[in-house]
Amino acid sequence: MLIGELATRAGTSTRTLRYYEQHGLVRAERDANGYRQYEDAELRVVHEIRSLLAAGFGLEDIRPFVACLRAGNESGHVCPDSVLVLRRKLAEVDGFIGQLTDLRQQLRAQLDEAVAHRESPCHTQTCQP
Amino acid sequence: MLIGELATRAGTSTRTLRYYEQHGLVRAERDANGYRQYEDAELRVVHEIRSLLAAGFGLEDIRPFVACLRAGNESGHVCPDSVLVLRRKLAEVDGFIGQLTDLRQQLRAQLDEAVAHRESPCHTQTCQP
DNA sequence: GGTTGCCTTGACGCCGGTGTCAATGCCTAA
DNA sequence: TTAGGCATTGACACCGGCGTCAAGGCAACC
Numbered sequence: 384m385l386i387g388e389l390a391t392r393a394g395t396s397t398r399t400l401r402y403y404e405q406h407g408l409v410r411a412e413r414d415a416n417g418y419r420q421y422e423d424a425e426l427r428v429v430h431e432i433r434s435l436l437a438a439g440f441g442l443e444d445i446r447p448f449v450a451c452l453r454a455g456n457e458s459g460h461v462c463p464d465s466v467l468v469l470r471r472k473l474a475e476v477d478g479f480i481g482q483l484t485d486l487r488q489q490l491r492a493q494l495d496e497a498v499a500h501r502e503s504p505c506h507t508q509t510c511q512p
Numbered sequence: 513m514l515i516g517e518l519a520t521r522a523g524t525s526t527r528t529l530r531y532y533e534q535h536g537l538v539r540a541e542r543d544a545n546g547y548r549q550y551e552d553a554e555l556r557v558v559h560e561i562r563s564l565l566a567a568g569f570g571l572e573d574i575r576p577f578v579a580c581l582r583a584g585n586e587s588g589h590v591c592p593d594s595v596l597v598l599r600r601k602l603a604e605v606d607g608f609i610g611q612l613t614d615l616r617q618q619l620r621a622q623l624d625e626a627v628a629h630r631e632s633p634c635h636t637q638t639c640q641p
Numbered sequence: 642g643g644t645t646g647c648c649t650t651g652a653c654g655c656c657g658g659t660g661t662c663a664a665t666g667c668c669t670a671a
Numbered sequence: 672t673t674a675g676g677c678a679t680t681g682a683c684a685c686c687g688g689c690g691t692c693a694a695g696g697c698a699a700c701c
Binding site for chain 3: 524525527528531545546547565570571
């Protein structure tokens with residue numbers, strides 16, 4: 384399978400596949416031409432990469448999942464290194480959700496404040512009741 | 513007040529202040545030197561910018577808040593344009609929290625799956641009970 | 642042999658806020 | 672006069688996952 388076909392089948396671009404290869408995530412043999420020749424199994428790998436990227440992982444984080452797949456597992460998530468990454472990401476996401484929740488509170492408070500201010504009869508001068 | 517002093521007082525860098533000016537957020541007169549000369553009120557503006565940036569707003573979003581401050585309001589949040597931005601940001605944050613919550617679910621599920629897989633007695637072969 | 646289409650490597654662009662370096666000018670104190 | 676500290680503008684670097692263009696080689700069909 385040449386790079387164009389893999390790109391089409393994986394729903395991505397040749398540029399992207401070369402980028403993954405450059406970062407050691409996807410493997411290719413070379414024809415006498417110099418053309419990349421892909422095993423069918425690489426399609427699975429590319430799909431794994433795409434879904435993990437879509438989930439917010441970075442390429443570095445994805446490395447162990449690919450290794451896990453190559454080791455013959457039916458899923459890339461079951462290996463110890465993958466689980467470590469999953470745990471770490473879960474913690475990150477939790478932290479992020481916490482931050483955003485706090486931020487949400489602040490935004491609500493500021494909005495309410497602004498609305499209250501607008502309804503106040505003395506918003507053009509200092510209020511001294 | 514010269515740029516160095518304002519930077520120190522605002523807890524940021526001269527580079528940053530010039531960047532804000534370049535984007536029309538901070539104002540400065542010029543000495544005969546060419547040196548920037550800042551009003552005291554700009555300190556307030558810079559603080560507003562910094563806190564909004566820290567909250568995740570972009571410079572474009574911050575513009576109306578600064579305008580609101582310059583219009584003489586005691587807070588940058590009370591003007592209609594600012595409120596629009598606040599509402600939009602609140603919606604964005606809500607959406608983001610939703611996405612992250614979904615992602616969290618997926619991560620948990622995958623972790624649980626991986627753990628279950630590890631505890632399974634047949635993780636090196638196909639299970640056919 | 643010419644056209645079309647796929648392949649190759651290399652390199653710049655983007656986004657956004659800032660660090661950092663360069664080359665140069667102004668001000669002040671010793 | 673000179674040193675050193677602050678000012679100026681301009682421009683590159685970063686991060687990360689690509690898009691996109693350039694310049695060229697290879698394959699296959701007319």
